[in-house]
Amino acid sequence: xxxxxxxxxxxxxxxxxxxxxxxxxxxxxxxxxxxxxxxxxxxxxxxxxxxxxxxxxxxxxxxxxxxxxxxxxxxxxxxxxxxxxxxxxxxxxxxxxxxxxxxxxxxxxxxxxxxxxxxxxxxxxxxxxxxxxxxxxxxxxxxxxxxxxxxxxxxxxxxxxxxxxxxxxxxxxxxxxxxxxxxxxxxxxxxxxxxxxxxxxxxxxxxxxxxxxxxxxxxxxxxxxxxxxxxxxxxxxxxxxxxxxxxxxxxxxxxxxxxxxxxxxxxxxxxxxxxxxxxxxxxxxxxxxxxxxxxxxxxxxxxxxxxxxxxxxxxxxxxxxxxxxxxxxxxxxxxxxxxxxxxxxxxxx
Ligand code: NAP
Numbered sequence: 551x552x553x554x555x556x557x558x559x560x561x562x563x564x565x566x567x568x569x570x571x572x573x574x575x576x577x578x579x580x581x582x583x584x585x586x587x588x589x590x591x592x593x594x595x596x597x598x599x600x601x602x603x604x605x606x607x608x609x610x611x612x613x614x615x616x617x618x619x620x621x622x623x624x625x626x627x628x629x630x631x632x633x634x635x636x637x638x639x640x641x642x643x644x645x646x647x648x649x650x651x652x653x654x655x656x657x658x659x660x661x662x663x664x665x666x667x668x669x670x671x672x673x674x675x676x677x678x679x680x681x682x683x684x685x686x687x688x689x690x691x692x693x694x695x696x697x698x699x700x701x702x703x704x705x706x707x708x709x710x711x712x713x714x715x716x717x718x719x720x721x722x723x724x725x726x727x728x729x730x731x732x733x734x735x736x737x738x739x740x741x742x743x744x745x746x747x748x749x750x751x752x753x754x755x756x757x758x759x760x761x762x763x764x765x766x767x768x769x770x771x772x773x774x775x776x777x778x779x780x781x782x783x784x785x786x787x788x789x790x791x792x793x794x795x796x797x798x799x800x801x802x803x804x805x806x807x808x809x810x811x812x813x814x815x816x817x818x819x820x821x822x823x824x825x826x827x828x829x830x831x832x833x834x835x836x837x838x839x840x841x842x843x844x845x846x847x848x849x850x851x852x853x854x855x856x857x858x859x860x861x862x863x864x865x866x867x868x869x870x871x872x873x874x875x876x877x878x879x880x881x882x883x884x885x886x887x888x889x890x891x892x893x894x895x896x897x898x899x
Contacts, residue, residue, distance in 0.1 A: 576679060577671075577679045577680065577681050578678060578679070578680045578681070579669065579680070579681045579682075580604075580605075580606045580680055580681070580682045580683070581603045581604060581605070581682070581683045581684065581881065582598045582603045582604075582605040582606070582682060582683065582684045582685070582686065582877060582881070583605070583606050583607075583608060583670075583672060583680055583682035583684075583685050583686075584598070584605055584606070584607045584608070584685075584686045584688060585608050585610075585659050585672070585685065585686070585687050585688065585689055586607075586608075586609070586610055586615065586687065586688035586689040586690055586853070586855075587607055587608075587609035587610055587613050587614060587615065587639075587643070587653065587688075588614055588615035588616065588617055588639075588688060588690045588853055588854070588866060589614075589617055589638075589639075589642065589853065589863045589866040589867045589870065590688035590690075590852040590853025590854075590866040590867065590869050590870035590873070591607055591609075591615075591686070591688035591852075591853065591870060592607070592614075592639070592642035592643055592645075592646050592870070593642065593646075593852075593866075593867045593868075593870030593871050593874070594686045594688060594852060594870040594871070594873050594874040594877075595607045595646035595651035595653070595874075596642070596645055596646040596649060596651065596871075596874075597870070597871050597874030597875060597878070598651070598686075598874045598877060598878060599646055599649035599650045599651040600649045601874070601878045602650075603877075603878060603881065604650055604652070605651050605652070606651075606652050606654060606680075606682075607646070607651060607652065607653045607654065608654050608657055608658065608659050608672075608674055609653055609654060609655050609656070609657065610657075610658045610689070611656055611657075611658055613639055613643065613653075613655060614635060614636065614638075614639030614642075615689075615690040616690055616691070616692070616693070616711075616854070617635040617638065617639060617863055618635045618636050618639050620634070620635035620706075620712060620715045620716070622634055622635075622715070622716075622719070623635055623638055623715060623863060624715075624718060625714060625715070625862070625863075625864070626638060626863045626864055627864065638863070654674070657674045657675060657676055657678075658674060658675050659672050659673070659674055659675075659823065660673055660674060660675045660823075661673040661823075662685075662823060662824065662827065663827075664685070664824075664827045664828070664846045664849055665827065667846075667847065667848065668682075668683050668684065668847070668848040668884065669681035669682055669683050670682050670683075670684075670685050670848065670849065672685070683848070683881055683884070683885075684848045684849070684850070684877045684880060684881050685848065685849045685850070686849075686850045686851070686852060686870075686873045686874065686877055687824065687828070687836065687844070687849065687850070687851040687852075687855060687856075688851070688852050688853045688855065688866075688870060688873075689820040689821070689823070689853075689855045690819075690820055690853055690854045690855055691817045691818060691819040691820060691835075691854040691855060691861070692817065692818050692820060693711035693712075693813065693814075693816075693817050694813075694815045694816045694817065694818060695813070696728065696781060696813055696815065698781055698782055698783055698784060699782075699783045699784070700783050700784030700785060700786065700790075701784055701811075701813075703784075704784050704786055704789070704790050704811070707786075707788065707789050707790065708784075708786060708789045708790025708809065708810045708811060709784060709790060709810070709811045709813065710810065710811070710812050710813070711812070711813055711814070713737035713738075713740045713741050713812055713814075714737075714740065714862065716810075716812075717737075717740055717741045717743065717744050717745070717812075718744055719744075719810075720741065720744050720745045720809060720810045721744045721745070722744075722745070722746050723744075723745055723746060723809035723810065724745065724746055724747045724748075724749070724807070724808050724809050724810075725741055725745045725747075725748055725749070725808060725809060725810040725811070725812060726748075726749045726750075726751055726781070726793055726806070726808045726810070726811050726812070727741065727748055727749070727750045727751070727812045727813075727814060728750075728751050728752075728781055728811065728812070728813045728814065728815060729750075729752065729813065729814040729815045729816075730750070730752035730753070730754060730756075730757045730758050730759060731757075731758040731759050731814065731815075731816065732758075732759045732760055732763055733814040733816070733817075734750060734752070734759065734814040734815075735750070735757065735759040735763040735764065735766070735767045736759075736763060737812060737814050738750050738767060738773055738812075739763070739766055739767060739770060739773070741812065742770055742772040742773060745772065745810075746772070747772055747774065748772055748773050748774070749773075749774050749775070749776055749806070749808070750767070750773060750774070750775050750776065751776045751779050751780070751781055751793070751795065752775065752776070752777060752778075752779070753778065753779065753780050753798060754777070754778065755777040755778050776795065776806075778797055778798045778799045779795050779796065779797050779798065780795070780796050780798060781793045781794070781795060781811070782794045782795065782796050782803070784811055785805060789809075790808065790809060790810055790811055791807065791808075792805045792806055792807045792808060793805070793806050793808055793811055794806075817854075817861070818834060819833070819834045819835045819836065819854065819855045819856075819858075820855055821834050821835065821836050821855055822834075824836065827846065828844045828845060828846060828849065828851070829844065829845040831858070833858060835855065835856055835857070835858045836851045836855050836856040837856070838850070838851050838852075838856045841872070841876045842856075842869060842872050842873035842876050843876060843880075847880070848877075848880060848881075848884065850873040850876055850877050850880075851873065852866065852869035852870045852872065852873035853866040853869055853870060854866060856869075857869065
């Protein structure tokens with residue numbers, strides 16, 4: 551793997567830190583730290599806990615991340631009646647804790663230094679500093695928001711960022727999809743399985759999506775396009791009733807009745823914290839290999855921060871398990887290697 555030239559932007563005082571680390575001052579040393587508490591992170595916690603690695607999960611400010619926003623999950627195996635995202639996260643947390651995982655809630659990692667290799671240095675927003683022999687990064691991605699009135703209020707009550715999760719609830723109803731990229735078209739096509747009518751609202755008169763998806767969307771009788779238009783407001787009472795649309799060419803504003811609004815204007819992986827240290831692709835996703843290894847030995851990544859394709863709870867769980875197993879193996883090899891190294895006496899020892 552090659553590192554981009556972001557690698558030069560480390561702002562941390564690495565030499566001062568390595569002296570501090572060498573002295574073990576004020577730094578909490580862990581074998582494994584998992585950054586993030588979505589399905590990938592909690593699964594990595596379960597697996598590393600069961601491997602007796604006593605993992606510490608730094609949960610971020612929202613336990614569960616994106617999935618905790620999902621009203622109901624019906625495509626995660628083992629729960630035939632479905633369950634809410636929050637319920638699933640609580641169950642995953644309890645299962646990991648049962649085997650000894652420690653979960654630090656309401657705390658986010660604000661700085662990392664992977665430049666010196668294992669043990670890796672991390673700092674959280676409460677000022678605590680850590681060293682971790684291995685790190686598993688599962689910080690997820692964030693669906694871009696429109697940032698219009700009503701959007702936040704109706705999230706989970708008609709506003710959604712996941713057709714696979716929520717499409718089923720719009721059987722025989724009318725929905726609006728916002729966006730003109732591959733995601734918008736792919737999800738709009740998925741929504742036609744349930745919805746009576748799908749209106750794609752796009753801010754231009756040309757789609758960004760690839761030709762095949764465009765052809766499929768144009769050929770689908772349930773899909774209609776509202777061009778050159780933006781959503782200015784999402785209107786409703788206990789649920790969504792309409793979107794306020796503005797035509798960017800004519801300036802016309804109208805309230806367009808709908809039962810749901812699906813927003814697909816892109817996702818951003820939450821990888822900025824690792825800029826310059828972990829290799830990222832052109833979209834900002836962390837680059838991993840099949841063993842969930844990043845470009846830094848001992849740092850693994852799983853879930854949506856490194857997955858641009860699947861973005862499902864089930865796939866994130868699998869990636870979290872794989873990352874944990876790889877971390878466990880790496881630690882075993884690394885520790886065996888260290889133990890077999892001859893002890894050299896330093897001049898002042
Ligand atoms: P994307 O390609 O960045 O498209 C985002 C769309 O949302 C664009 O049409 C953009 O409009 C629109 N948009 C952005 N901000 C907006 C705003 N504030 N208000 C209204 N509209 C806004 O994102 P994506 O569709 O999520 O795809 C991300 C990447 O994943 C792409 O590389 C895509 O090819 C890939 N992907 C591939 C597949 C597939 O191959 N099956 C499926 C999903 C995603 P403009 O066009 O005017 O910029």
